[in-house]
Amino acid sequence: MVVTMIFRCSHVVESHAVPTYHVCKEEIHMDAIYEPRGAALEYCEAACNLYRGCVHGCRYCYAPSAVRRTREDFHSGRQLRDGILDALRRDLFAGACGDSRVLFCFTSDPYQVGCDNSATRAALEMCSAASRPFAVLTKGGMRAADDFDIYEGNGWFGTTLAFTDDRSRQAWEPCAASVESRIEAIRTAHSLGIRTWVSMEPVIEPAQALDLVIELRHDVDEWRVGRWNHDARANSIDWTEFTSRAIRTCLDTGADFMLKEALHRYACPGAITRYVDGQVVARRTA
Numbered sequence: 001m002v003v004t005m006i007f008r009c010s011h012v013v014e015s016h017a018v019p020t021y022h023v024c025k026e027e028i029h030m031d032a033i034y035e036p037r038g039a040a041l042e043y044c045e046a047a048c049n050l051y052r053g054c055v056h057g058c059r060y061c062y063a064p065s066a067v068r069r070t071r072e073d074f075h076s077g078r079q080l081r082d083g084i085l086d087a088l089r090r091d092l093f094a095g096a097c098g099d100s101r102v103l104f105c106f107t108s109d110p111y112q113v114g115c116d117n118s119a120t121r122a123a124l125e126m127c128s129a130a131s132r133p134f135a136v137l138t139k140g141g142m143r144a145a146d147d148f149d150i151y152e153g154n155g156w157f158g159t160t161l162a163f164t165d166d167r168s169r170q171a172w173e174p175c176a177a178s179v180e181s182r183i184e185a186i187r188t189a190h191s192l193g194i195r196t197w198v199s200m201e202p203v204i205e206p207a208q209a210l211d212l213v214i215e216l217r218h219d220v221d222e223w224r225v226g227r228w229n230h231d232a233r234a235n236s237i238d239w240t241e242f243t244s245r246a247i248r249t250c251l252d253t254g255a256d257f258m259l260k261e262a263l264h265r266y267a268c269p270g271a272i273t274r275y276v277d278g279q280v281v282a283r284r285t286a
């Protein structure tokens with residue numbers, strides 16, 4: 001007798017939801033490409049999570065509680081999800097989520113230190129072969145650069161970074177790549193003609209975040225700016241002041257930018273919240 005279990009998972013890392021799994025005793029049908037929900041939709045219309053667990057150990061990571069694992073367990077290792085590459089190949093063939101750009105990854109990092117990241121390369125190669133646009137988001141720094149040859153015309157490279165002082169990075173993202181390595185990765189990608197973007201979230205040190213925008217003004221095509229959430233210490237930050245300065249600083253660079261929804265209430269009515277190709281796409285309306 002085959003016993004079938006069907007359940008829904010809703011994991012969250014920095015408010016990012018992951019897909020539904022249908023698990024059967026004899027076979028696993030997973031949605032490799034899925035449409036994110038909630039705040040994650042601000043980032044992309046399609047995503048793929050290749051791994052479980054993350055060794056980067058960020059202090060603000062909410063994934064462990066969301067997946068009911070202890071922090072120690074979640075950050076102690078990383079596993080490739082069983083069958084994920086086969087499922088991705090199938091979903092690409094089937095045109096899952098239309099032709100939306102696929103983000104790697106929300107619930108883990110595609111380039112982790114001390115890990116074999118060849119599955120990430122395989123996934124990007126599949127997207128490239130299928131002419132499916134993709135975007136990478138990582139704190140892996142130059143570990144990602146070995147795969148930049150796959151991006152041509154199809155891929156965007158993004159890093160999460162909100163610090164300029166590596167001592168802050170060590171305190172908050174102890175096992176992720178250094179600030180220097182992440183900046184080098186962005187600059188390398190940009191020099192190769194790859195569209196670059198930075199997820200500046202969570203902003204824990206506002207002055208450093210604003211300095212970063214200036215430091216990388218020639219290297220970043222798009223900024224995505226989000227506040228620090230779920231921590232009482234964030235209440236001591238003047239978010240109104242930061243939001244105003246972030247908008248002005250991004251406009252001064254001429255790069256595209258997007259304020260995450262959680263910052264909109266700190267913007268002045270009418271302030272620009274989304275700016276693309278020199279055009280205002282959205283403003284705060286209330």
Ligand code: SF4
Nearest residue numbers: 054056057058061108
């Ligand atoms: S990179 Fe940091 S925030 Fe993202 S999954 Fe890994 S530990 Fe969590």
